[in-house]
Every structure is written in structure tokens, then in C-alpha cells.
Amino acid sequence: MDSLALHLPALLVAIPLFTAFLIPLAGRAGGTVRSALVILGAALTSLAGLALAARVFAGGTVLYVFGAAAPHAAIPMDSGGIPIRIIFQVDALGALMVVIAALSSLAITLYSLAAESRQSGKDGFYSMLFLLVAGVLGMVSTGDLFNFFVFLEISSLAGAALVAYRIDQGEAVEGGLKYALLSTVGALSVLMAIGILFAQYNALNIATVASRLRFGALDMIALVLLAVPLAMKCGAVPMHFWTPDTYTTAPSSITALLVVSSQASLYGLFRILFTLYGDLLRFNWAVFGWFLVILGALSAFVGVTMAIPQKDVKRLMAYHAVSQTGYMLLGVGVGLAVFADAGALAAYGKTAMAGGLFHIINHAMYKGLLFLTAGAVFYRTGTRNLNRLGGLGHAMPWTMVFFMIGALAIAGIPPFNGFASKLLIYESVFRFSPFLAILAMVVSILTLASFVKVFHSMFMGPPRAEFAGVREVPAPMIAGMAILAAFVILAGLVPQAFVDRMIAPAVNALVDRAGYIAAILGGH
């Protein structure tokens, strides 16, 4: 048991990868065998993720050196002080992301089992789904730049293939192609930056490169080549144009997973800015903090204004996803902007970062839930057009309740989790700039207005004749939504427990650059 716990970081990626390639084999034996394997794989992946996260939150950063005699022997004896092996380094921030991916992937897989039951080509679908999960988990746990690129590409390719999986008049392929094209150009830019860094410092390990970084002109070029594609992949305005197309055309369960995958890119962006480039003495924190703040404020506002007139329910939700990403960028950006000022950092900077990070996990849960309810409605009615939907409240009571929970959470209404993280953001951002805090509240109100409209046009009104045969969705779909809804309520009722146990350690890990480096290279 102990040795199993020691190898958790490797299992975290190995289990979904192995499952992905076993699925076509299991599919030969029949649908039941495949479904059993899918459930087993998802459960084991989540278990490994949650166990690893529990270890990190209890005992600090977990290292895993692939191929070494002992999992934490980062630097081989004869390497001259360079960690040459591939290393997974999971600190509290990474563990937070692992929790998000573990919970959502479990809920989404359960949901898919019923939602995709009438489709063909399920072998490929589930293989891709597990590859996407493996890519996301790898991105948030690796401590190696090139490894990050590989997992980024795995998640992009699997994501694009899944978006295009149900060809449907070609629209899905158009969405998938857009996603694949942008992801590939972005990933190549990341690879170029990795090449520039390697050429100067002869290392790929994030901690090693960070400790040697000289902040020359080439490093700044590398920073731009890293930060811009990652900001694009997390859907920040003005690089958000792919999100509505891709999120709308993907199957709903996949959209929920793509939200998690874009948050892994957000994690990458924070990791680059804070850990790789975050040298307090030689890095202009305020400029990059303001970069994130402006990106965040723009995303929040433009996202919600674009969402309001949409008629396609998933397109509307996709623009809201852009808008909510803005809150995360705003919160963490404010923390970064005041980082050099110890007084301001203690007074409100850390609260802002905690709000931003808390919003990441909250958003993954309620936005995933909302996309799943939209998928449930589409599953029964066959349309996403709000003008044609209506009166579903009596036929689909569970879906309606889950939608209400998600909608109230995204609008920041207590006692749901969106309120908890938005409150942290409001109160801290107000002390940084009252204007931005008011903007954030206005965006929240517009979000509420938009979701009241959606709720009204989907569930309220008299039952329509064309939806007479509509019933509640099958139990696995309800179970998948229930997992996410339970988290939304739980994190809303006892937010402090989450903040103390998970978010505060994650904030400390984010700002503790020296600690990240020392975990690999030893104390300074």
C-alpha cells in the first residue's frame, strides 16, 4: 500500500492512458465490458487524483522522478547537479487542479455513459476522453517544460478530435478544426519558447530554468511566446473567438471537459508568470499584474455582453465561460500587481489571489453542471435553440433543479459556491480599484439577468405539444450532474473549510517561487 502511494503521481497519468488504449480492446468484447472498463478507469483515475491531492495538502510538495532509484531523487549522482530525468512536481496549486480534473472527469464520464449510449463509434470516443483527461492531469502535475508541451498537445489533439467526433452536417468538424489549428499554432509557439530557454540554460526542468533565468531580451521573447498561447487557450478576450464555436459544437459532456482543459492552460499561465519568471528583484510584477487585470476585466465584460443576445443555449454558456475566466484573471492579476508591496499583499493581495483560485474550482463545477444540463435538454428535445424550447419544468424536474443550482452559482447568489469566491474577489479588488470591483459586480448582475432569461425560456411556460414525449434523462446522467451539484452546494455552505484546506495552501504555493525551486535543487 505504501509503495502504491509512493507511485501516485505516475499512476495519475498511467491509469487514464492505459484505460484509453484498453478501451478498443474491451469494445471487442461488447458494450457492457467497455462500460465497466470506462467506469473502473474513471473511478481509479479520480481515486488516484484525490489521494495524491490529499497527500500534497497534508505533507507538502510531492516529487516523482521517473526511472530513478527513489521517486524523490531529483538529481542523479553523476549528472553534475542537473535534474536530467522527467520529474512530476505536484505542489498545492497543482493538487488543486488535480482535484478539479478528478471530480469533473468522474462526473462527466458517468454522464457520457448514458448521453452517448445511442451513438456509434464509442470505442474511439472513450479512448479520446481518457486521453484528454490524461493530458490535463499531466499538464498540471509535470515539473518539466517539454513534458508540459507534450501533455498540452495530447489534450489539444484529443479535445479537437472529440469536438469533431459527431460530424453533424460538418459544423462540429468546423469547430474542431478551428480548435486544432489554434492549439497547434499555440503549442508550436510554446515549443519555440522552450527551445529558446533550453539553448540558454541547458535545462528543461522548470525549477532549474527558473533558478538560472537571467531575464535577458531572449527570455522576454520566450515569455511572450509562452504567455500569449496559454492566454488564448484559456479563452481570455481578445483571444476568445474560438471558445463559442468549439464549446457549442462539442458534445455537452466534452464541453464540460474542455472547460477543465482550458483551466489547465490557465494553470500553465500562472505557473509561467509566478514560478518561472517570478523573481521578485528582477521582474516587473506590476506590469504583468496589470496585464492579467486588463485581460480579466475585458474578458469578464465582453464575455457577458456577447452572451446576452445569444439564442443557442450552449453558445450563450460558452460566452459566460469567457466572462467567468475574467474573474480568475482579475483576482490573480490583482495579487500579482501588488506583489512587490508587502503591506498591500497582506491586506488584500492574497485574498484576491485566493478568490481567483477558488473561482477556478468553483467555475469548473458549476459551469460543467450547466453544460451538462444543456446537454440533458438537448438529449431529450434535440434542439439548443432557446426560442424553440419551453415548458420543460414538469417533464424534467431534476434537470431543472440542477440548472437552477448552476445558474444561481454562476450569478454569485448565496449560498452557492460562486458567491463565496466572488465575494473574496469583490472585497479585495475594491481596495485595489473600486472601478474594477464595480465592473465585476455589474458583470455578475448581467450574468444573473442572462440566466433568468435562459431559465424562463427553457423550463417555464406551458408544456409544448412537440415536447409531449419528453421525459427525465436516464439515471447515470442525473448521477453525473448530482456529483457536480453536490460540490457546488457544499463549497457554498462551508467555503471557509475549502479556503483553509485547499485554496490558502495553493496561494502560498503560487507565490513561493524559492520553495518550488528548492524542492528540486535543495535548499538555498
Add this chain to the structure above:
Amino acid sequence: MITRLLLAMPFLTVAVLLLLALGALLFKRNLIKMLMGLSLMESAVNLFLVAIGYRQDGIAPIFTNAPQTLMVLPTVQALTLTAIVIGVATSAMMLSFAMVIYKKYGTVDVRNIRKLNG
């Protein structure tokens, strides 16, 4: 002078390839040509990786008949191999997307591939 120019050649080639690729991606309207641009960009980055791994008078890490055991650590070469494999997968997938789009839309002109808008 000549040696320095020769050493800079790979990087100049990378720059030219990158410009060509960006030009194809930004200004071509034919999807296939855009994908060719993407492929060029992959080649440019791979060439860049191999070029930064070059060490003058370095010894390749092949132990058979090696003149000495002080050798070049082939990290970037390994990276390039991985990147090539990823690039092949990407190109194959996107070309198959282009095929489906041609079947469904009857065109590969990106000006006409616009069912998603709004």
C-alpha cells in the same frame, strides 16, 4: 567569417520558414494550403531545436568505436523526435478534418466555411 555565417545558416532558414508559414496561415484562403503552412511551421520549430543542439566537434553518444566517452547529451534530438511524431498526428487529423469539410461543404475555401457565426 564564413564559419560564423555557416553556423548562422540554420537560424536564418528557421526565420525564413517561419515567415513563409505565417504568410500561408494568414493570407491563404485554401484550407489545404493553410495546413501546409502549419506543416512548414512545425518543420521550422524542429529545425530550430536541432540547430540549438549542435555542438562543434561534439561526439555523438554512440558508444561503439567512440573516440572518447565525453559526449553530447542528446536532449534536443529526443525532443525533436517527439515533436515530429506529434506533428504527424496533428497533420493527419487536420487533413482528415479538411476531407470531411470538403465532403459536407463542397469547398475548402475558408471564406465559405462559416456555418458557425455570431
